[in-house]
Amino acid sequence: KNEVEQSPQNLTAQEGEFITINCSYSVGISALHWLQQHPGGGIVSLFMLSSGKKKHGRLIATINIQEKHSSLHITASHPRDSAVYICAVNEYGGSQGNLIFGKGTKLSVKP
Amino acid sequence: DGGITQSPKYLFRKEGQNVTLSCEQNLNHDAMYWYRQDPGQGLRLIYYSQIVNDFQKGDIAEGYSVSREKKESFPLTVTSAQKNPTAFYLCASSWGVNQPQHFGDGTRLSIL
Numbered sequence: 001k002n003e004v005e006q007s008p009q010n011l012t013a014q015e016g017e018f019i020t021i022n023c024s025y026s027v028g029i030s031a032l033h034w035l036q037q038h039p040g041g042g043i044v045s046l047f048m049l050s051s052g053k054k055k056h057g058r059l060i061a062t063i064n065i066q067e068k069h070s071s072l073h074i075t076a077s078h079p080r081d082s083a084v085y086i087c088a089v090n091e092y093g094g095s096q097g098n099l100i101f102g103k104g105t106k107l108s109v110k111p
Numbered sequence: 112d113g114g115i116t117q118s119p120k121y122l123f124r125k126e127g128q129n130v131t132l133s134c135e136q137n138l139n140h141d142a143m144y145w146y147r148q149d150p151g152q153g154l155r156l157i158y159y160s161q162i163v164n165d166f167q168k169g170d171i172a173e174g175y176s177v178s179r180e181k182k183e184s185f186p187l188t189v190t191s192a193q194k195n196p197t198a199f200y201l202c203a204s205s206w207g208v209n210q211p212q213h214f215g216d217g218t219r220l221s222i223l
Contacts, residue, residue: 101153
């Protein structure tokens, strides 16, 4: 069974700090997703990756397929970045439509 | 603006009652999904639908039912057979499987 592990579980940072959240998974995947869940519960899709690196504003996502590992980086963090960040994968050959989710990393950025 | 609308935001149910959670999308997406989120756990798939009039069970379908009579609507019924229904329920949609999913704002269901 594919497990998706995220670290750290909780992260507190000062405004302006560079932040890294890690995600590892145990079997082959066709794609990896990074999601952001706001305190109210709504979820926004940040990135979908199958290789390499993607950048959007202050957010950077990388994936290493051989090592089965992905990282989400936030540069110049801001209090509005405070949220739960969730890693999810589409297992290669898995049942259609089934994303496997990590438990999330709760980020708090202090002013 | 296109998006996914879930209603209501908060829902209370008496034991033994069925309740239906609404999910509507105007993104013209073919695929729709229902997830359950419990504290300290990752989201788990309840049901998904790749096309109108077709749906498949996810990992935790017991005690739930769905219908997909229209492309834009995918209501979830939590039946009295679901023994622990208190949770946060999220609906999502996508162009197809393995595509980025768009999520609604969720419905929080509590038992009275």
